[in-house]
Amino acid sequence: MNYLNKLNPIEVAHHFVNKYFPSCLGALLAGSVVRNEATETSDLDIVIFEKSLSSSYRESLKEYDWDIEVFVHNLTSYKHFFESDYERARPSLPRMVSEGIILKDEGVIEVIKKEANDLLDKGPKKWSEETIRIKRYFITDTLKDFIGSSKRVEELFIANTLAELVSEFVLRTNRKWIGSSKWIIRSLKQNNEDFAECFVEAFDVFYKTGEKKRIIEIVDEVLQPFGGRLFEGFSLGKNVDF
Known part of the structure; x- marks a missing residue:
């Protein structure tokens, strides 16, 4: 099944969040589908923010013929990843948060997006x-x-x-x-x-x-x-x- 024949990625992402993370405080859809760069092998990158989660994790799943990579954080764990990405000069999570389409927001996404955008605008450390x-x-x-x-x-x-x-x-x-x-x-x-x-x-x-x-x-x-x-x-x- 090629990309054009798959169900709409935003609809699938909404279904995924409602099914697996109904109590989450925020969710974003990021990756190639958001940038209009999706190919036949593209997956959906979904970032989840859960209040009660003890530690962050990443998981790969399949839903409606879409491969889905889900990145699950609580309201503080993402900050460690932001800092780690800044140190290695590869802003994977900040970029996903910055570009992400909001799927769900219980009042947390605006602040997290601002943190991501501020970090991206700052740029990496200057080399000595x-x-x-x-x-x-x-x-x-x-x-x-x-x-x-x-x-x-x-x-x-x-x-x-x-x-x-x-x-x-x-x-x-x-x-x-x-x-x-x-x-x-x-x-x-x-x-x-x-x-x-x-x-x-x-x-x-x-x-x-x-x-x-x-x-x-x-x-x-x-x-x-x-x-x-x-x-x-x-x-x-x-x-x-x-």
Whole structure:
């Protein structure tokens, strides 16, 4: 059954909440269906706020042919997840709360949405100079492996690692949220669509033809404002005795 033939996601979400969480204080529908990006394999992300819940949990269920991911919190547990997402610079729960369509509200959603929006607007912590230096070193080290490798099977996985390291570097040095999987390219596009297009094209060319030149150029362009590649003189965890 494809997405177009399924029951309306908002109707299903309402039914789900009424059936499984009739006493909840608030419920939100988030995810790809809210952003009009749903595909045949999309699920429904539903965030629930229960007053009497002792601890938060996540569960996967199926209702009316929809796969449903439910994230259940009490009125304080979500704050820990907000803080954790802020620390790792991946605002999964704040983003779901911010974009979520209200399914039920007993007077709690407005405050929680404001907290989520304030956190998203704030952006992640600024990287320290030492963190930037460490990241430069690991990007340099991976780039060297990429340039020097002549084994296709190894090059593929080195390229994957390099793409993740460089995308993280670009986003964090611009005080932008990062992501994983599909959220990597979404985050890059939100930051700079032209760069994102060049970034994808460079890796696409490599995966299709094995040509590394453009990837190497992009990595050097990204590192240049911060001092370029870093290898000589780098140390980590060294104790100096006087």
